[in-house]
């Protein structure tokens with residue numbers, strides 16, 4: 001159990017997932033691209049590479065260290081009672097996903113955090129590369145929140161690693177622009193987040209955007225009343241109103257965007 005092996009597996013999931021879903025997008029695209037896929041991929045992957053380097057160099061070891069520390073010192077909710085390791089791993093994944101669901105809502109509600117998250121939402125098409133499109137500052141505050149969550153729930157170290165991998169794959173899948181058989185997507189939707197669910201969250205329509213916040217499980221949106229279904233997928237207009245000009249969405253615009261006038 002060395003960190004190097006875990007890091008290699010995680011990086012493998014990221015790039016393997018990107019390539020896998022890209023191939024599916026090319027074979028069974030959800031719809032035609034409204035703008036150049038190559039230009040969007042260049043912007044999104046540039047942000048993605050910056051984020052992955054920061055995450056691997058700074059964040060990954062902090063998450064592991066925190067999880068080992070709370071386990072050794074018996075800190076956090078899950079360490080209050082005796083339970084088998086497998087149950088602690090499942091609890092870690094479920095609780096972490098629940099807290100990231102609430103964090104996502106806060107990111108949309110708190111204007112300062114939305115300034116950074118809107119970089120992600122300004123993508124005019126949504127495909128697997130959109131999952132990489134985050135401002136570095138958002139990765140910083142998501143990471144700080146993740147470390148606090150691990151401390152609060154007393155997360156299991158292996159549980160944290162499995163959560164990271166499942167979260168990554170779910171995140172890549174829900175952004176991917178692939179056309180899936182409706183019945184399979186609806187079946188998956190009962191428990192998890194398929195592309196059709198997350199596509200609604202990327203709508204320019206504020207009432208649609210303020211729904212479907214889940215990352216791994218769709219049950220949180222069901223329980224807390226933020227689930228939206230039944231939207232005509234073919235008519236969803238992606239992006240953020242006020243950021244609809246492609247030529248103003250190049251990489252330097254995206255990096256500077258949080259410091260420009262607020263847009264809802």
Ligand SMILES: [Zn+2]
Pocket residue numbers: 104108117121201
């Ligand atoms: Zn969002």
